[in-house]
Amino acid sequence: MTEEKIKYMKKAIACARRALKGGEVPIGAVVVYEGKVIGRGYNRRLKTQLASAHAEMMAIDAACRKLGSWRLPGAEIYVTLEPCPMCMGAILNARIDKLYFGAYEQKGRSFTDELANANLLNHTVAVEGGVLREECSAMITDFFSDMREREKRRKEEEKTRNAREENEREEKE
Numbered sequence: 694m695t696e697e698k699i700k701y702m703k704k705a706i707a708c709a710r711r712a713l714k715g716g717e718v719p720i721g722a723v724v725v726y727e728g729k730v731i732g733r734g735y736n737r738r739l740k741t742q743l744a745s746a747h748a749e750m751m752a753i754d755a756a757c758r759k760l761g762s763w764r765l766p767g768a769e770i771y772v773t774l775e776p777c778p779m780c781m782g783a784i785l786n787a788r789i790d791k792l793y794f795g796a797y798e799q800k801g802r803s804f805t806d807e808l809a810n811a812n813l814l815n816h817t818v819a820v821e822g823g824v825l826r827e828e829c830s831a832m833i834t835d836f837f838s839d840m841r842e843r844e845k846r847r848k849e850e851e852k853t854r855n856a857r858e859e860n861e862r863e864e865k866e
């Protein structure tokens with residue numbers, strides 16, 4: 694079972710890399726049913742400019758289309774990051790049995806356990822967090838530190854440019 698978990702989380706990580714390629718926050722998800730991946734998704738919020746373009750939503754939509762059903766009992770979902778409340782809602786709506794996630798949401802904005810056990814829609818979801826946790830969280834922290842680094846460089850370049858323009862103006866006066 695542990696091997697299975699790792700295998701599918703690695704597939705979710707592969708999806709997250711596709712997000713990363715597009716310059717998006719690297720979050721990926723797969724839906725697994727009877728030992729097969731039936732839906733894949735990755736964060737596409739920037740590209741689509743849609744608030745709902747989260748990895749889990751895309752993976753669940755793909756899985757529903759594949760099975761021709763909005764209900765996915767017996768299915769499991771693997772996500773690289775602890776889901777937000779919208780995606781937990783979709784997981785419950787799709788009657789998915791079990792959620793595995795990798796990295797924990799750091800800012801305490803998730804209500805994963807509360808929503809999983811609230812018996813909304815007469816359905817509860819089993820949750821296991823921390824699957825390949827380090828790999829999943831490193832991907833996200835690396836993304837943000839790269840972004841900060843790029844932003845810093847951009848600001849420094851801007852400062853240098855401004856200083857040069859300032860100098861040129863002074864020389865003319």
Ligand SMILES: [Zn+2]
Pocket residue numbers: 747748749776777778779780781
């Ligand atoms: Zn979400």
